[in-house]
Amino acid sequence: xxxxxxxxxxxxxxxxxxxxxxxHLWSRLRSAEREVTALTADGRMLDGRR
Amino acid sequence: xxxxxxxNGLGMLALLAVLVGxxxxxxxxxxxxxxxxxxxxxxxxxxTAWVAFFAFFVVFxxxxxxxxxxxxxxxxxxxxxxxxxxxxTALTLIDGSIWGKPTWGTxxxxxxxxxxxxxxxxxxxxxxxLRSFVDEPDRRARLAALVGIVGFIxxxxxxxxxxxxxxxxxPPSIQRGGASMPETMLFTLLFNFGAYTLVYLxxxxxxxxxxxxxxxxETLVAEKAVHE
Numbered sequence: 029x030x031x032x033x034x035x036x037x038x039x040x041x042x043x044x045x046x047x048x049x050x051x052h053l054w055s056r057l058r059s060a061e062r063e064v065t066a067l068t069a070d071g072r073m074l075d076g077r078r
Numbered sequence: 079x080x081x082x083x084x085x086n087g088l089g090m091l092a093l094l095a096v097l098v099g100x101x102x103x104x105x106x107x108x109x110x111x112x113x114x115x116x117x118x119x120x121x122x123x124x125x126t127a128w129v130a131f132f133a134f135f136v137v138f139x140x141x142x143x144x145x146x147x148x149x150x151x152x153x154x155x156x157x158x159x160x161x162x163x164x165x166x167t168a169l170t171l172i173d174g175s176i177w178g179k180p181t182w183g184t185x186x187x188x189x190x191x192x193x194x195x196x197x198x199x200x201x202x203x204x205x206x207x208l209r210s211f212v213d214e215p216d217r218r219a220r221l222a223a224l225v226g227i228v229g230f231i232x233x234x235x236x237x238x239x240x241x242x243x244x245x246x247x248x249p250p251s252i253q254r255g256g257a258s259m260p261e262t263m264l265f266t267l268l269f270n271f272g273a274y275t276l277v278y279l280x281x282x283x284x285x286x287x288x289x290x291x292x293x294x295x296e297t298l299v300a301e302k303a304v305h306e
Contacts, residue, residue, distance in 0.1 A: 031116035031180045038119045038173040042126060043096070046277060049165055050089075053284045060291035067298040 085287075089280045095273035099125075099266070107266040119177040121266055124251060125274040127170040127195075131233050133163030133278060134202065134226075141226035144219055150293065153219040156226050158285035160205050162278055167199045182246055190239040191247035194232060201229040 103121035110117035140156035143149060174192070175185045186192065205225045212218035240249045251258060251267065259267070 031114065034116055034176050034180050035118055038176040039100070039122055041176075042122050042169050042173055045165065045169055049281065053281060053288070056288050057284055057291070060288050060295065063295050064291050064298070067295055067302070 085280070085283045088276065088283065092273065092276035092280045095269075095276050099270040099273040102266040102269055107263050108260070113181055116177065116180045119173055120251070121270045122274075123170065123173045123177055124267060125270040126166050126173065128271055129274045129278045130163050130166035130170055130198075131237075132275065133159045133166060133282075134198070134230055134233055136282075137163060137202075137205075137226040138230035141223035144223045145227075150215075150219070151290075153223070154286055154289040154293070155282075156223065157209060158282055158289055160202050160222075160226065161285060162281045164199065164202045164206060166274075166278070167195065167202065171195060171199060187246055189246045190243040191236060191245050194236045194239050198229070198232045198236060201225070201232060205229060 099121065103118050107118065107121065109115045136159040137156045140152045140159065144152040144156065171192075174195075178187070179185050205222060208225060209218055209222050212221060237250070239245065240247050249258075
């Protein structure tokens with residue numbers, strides 16, 4: 029396979045970035061779910077503020 | 079709103095489709111007669127470009143719906159799609175640049191297709207920045223919708239740029255009247271179009287869910303502030 033470095037770079041960057049963005053979304057979603065749960069359950073926000 | 083299990087099923091399907099797409103790109107599709115194996119970058123470059131355009135089309139349509147009906151859901155959909163579109167545009171520029179080096183001998187040139195794509199990236203980064211600068215929700219949504227609609231004008235210009243101007247970039251791989259490639263290559267390309275579209279839809283569902291939860295949290299905080 030010729031120019032293998034270019035091919036690996038293109039696929040690696042694209043798939044790596046998509047995987048990282050997926051993880052980022054998952055983390056943001058968990059955080060948003062926790063915040064809403066905290067607000068509805070006992071009236072406190074995640075940082076303890078009322 | 080789409081159920082969590084359905085959304086996660088969509089994610090699994092997208093992952094599977096990307097893996098099959100990789101197999102097709104490296105083991106099913108033949109090497110290009112002129113460019114050799116480096117042409118296999120096409121199977122990631124063209125689908126990411128397609129998803130970017132589709133994402134901005136969703137922004138365009140959602141923005142129109144927002145201005146017409148003032149639905150907050152339409153604004154949230156536009157915001158979510160714009161963020162994903164910016165990611166896919168950046169990836170299109172990056173892997174296009176990586177493909178350009180061995181085929182054109184340069185990482186970048188101010189060719190019409192490349193320049194208009196870079197402008198698209200700047201427009202929608204501006205869209206995201208605008209949203210973070212304006213605090214008042216209605217005004218923010220209204221201004222963002224205007225940028226989302228006007229910014230989309232660049233998409234057909236990008237598509238037509240290789241036909242309107244003398245450019246280094248090749249003409250569209252698939253045009254009315256057929257494709258300029260063998261069936262195995264075309265099938266692999268179309269399959270990857272589908273795979274990356276599924277990835278986009280999965281991200282969109284999750285991203286919209288985040289915005290919906292943020293809106294609920296804002297409402298709850300405002301309600302508590304009134305009661306206290």
